[in-house]
Amino acid sequence: MRLHKTSLPGCLFVEPTWHKDVRGCLVKGFQASVFAELGLNSTFNESYYSVSNRNVLRGMHFQMPPHQHAKIVSCLSGEIYDVIVDLRIGSPTFCKTESFYLSGASPNAIYIPSGCAHGFYTLSAEAMIHYLVSTEWDATADFGINWASVDTPWPLSRQPIVSERDHSFPAIAEFSSPFVFERESEMKR
Numbered sequence: 001m002r003l004h005k006t007s008l009p010g011c012l013f014v015e016p017t018w019h020k021d022v023r024g025c026l027v028k029g030f031q032a033s034v035f036a037e038l039g040l041n042s043t044f045n046e047s048y049y050s051v052s053n054r055n056v057l058r059g060m061h062f063q064m065p066p067h068q069h070a071k072i073v074s075c076l077s078g079e080i081y082d083v084i085v086d087l088r089i090g091s092p093t094f095c096k097t098e099s100f101y102l103s104g105a106s107p108n109a110i111y112i113p114s115g116c117a118h119g120f121y122t123l124s125a126e127a128m129i130h131y132l133v134s135t136e137w138d139a140t141a142d143f144g145i146n147w148a149s150v151d152t153p154w155p156l157s158r159q160p161i162v163s164e165r166d167h168s169f170p171a172i173a174e175f176s177s178p179f180v181f182e183r184e185s186e187m188k189r
Helices: 032-037 164-168
Strands: 002-005 012-015 017-021 024-028 046-053 057-063 071-077 079-086 097-103 109-112 116-122 126-133 142-144
Touching: 046 116, 057 079, 057 164, 071 079, 071 097, 071 116, 079 109, 079 126, 097 109, 116 126
Parallel strands: none
Antiparallel strands: 002 012, 012 109, 017 024, 046 126, 057 116, 057 142, 071 109, 071 126, 079 097, 079 116
């Protein structure tokens, strides 16, 4: 497993170990000891997946404290444009974005530290996205910022399909962040 730094502190591009042959492939998407060695959160308490059709845009989601969580996001099938926004006050990349193309054809993933918003746009006919999160989902802490207010070049082929809830989130400029950047313990949550 290889972990690569991105422009956002604590956000990592994950190249898992995988083996492919005539039968198909086997992917090791997470190994607790590797994450723990690097001081990353290695305890994940919930796993879920979503299936989205072409042109669906989901995001930009996160959980508010004290239920904030780190995530590992991977695309199991299809292809997406994945976006992370740093919402941690004091971070050198506060309100900046990082984007990635994730695909089921290549088992890469993104490690997203707590205090960052996450969203994606579906490029293929259908895409299945898998999430590992360090805290359980809490409806009272579930929140987001409006996708259209983040500075990223969304590769939209037409008007995206967005839920009413995601449209209703405040713009990033109107959001008062409760997250604080902490260099030493940032990756442990």
